[in-house]
Amino acid sequence: AQSVTQLDSQVPVFEEAPVELRCNYSSSVSVYLFWYVQYPNQGLQLLLKYLSGSTLVKGINGFEAEFNKSQTSFHLRKPSVHISDTAEYFCAVAGGTSYGKLTFGQGTILTVHP
């Protein structure tokens, strides 16, 4: 079985400041990791994914994440946030016999203040 823990339920930050949203996972097999963003009353949009290769993954809207196998983490970062980044962010993991099925974390609400 696999699980995902997002360590912060809410992250407030000022505009143009850097931000890190933390995600830890547990799995007994190789994993594939994803970050999704959800704006209010909308579906989820894929920000970035790690399947294999380079551990630093770049995504849309200036976000990036680093896969750290030894720490079982996949933290999301952005060097300078905008008001429009205010949304809920979900980390998800897939792998092993659960191919195609995603397990989601509880979400982190990022609020960017002017």
Place this chain on the structure above:
Amino acid sequence: DGGITQSPKYLFRKEGQNVTLSCEQNLNHDAMYWYRQDPGQGLRLIYYSQIVNDFQKGDIAEGYSVSREKKESFPLTVTSAQKNPTAFYLCASSPSPGTGALEQYFGPGTRLTVT
């Protein structure tokens, strides 16, 4: 435009009534999924289907039913047996496993309120 459509956006029902949520995709994806989202709980998998005429229970299937008669369509019925049906429901799809693509694409969601 390719994508996933869910209708309606908002749905209101009286307790004790069954209700069916629509999900259609024109991405030619083999797999489709239904999730339930409640505040602070992330997304929980209700049912999924990897091929037409086949589907499997997810983590919280009790009180729900699905069908997959066409590749494009995966309707979800919330039955009167579901004890707490008020939630935001999200449908997703993903390409065939053989393509190596694992990400899921999501519809806009249906917010169901049962009173």
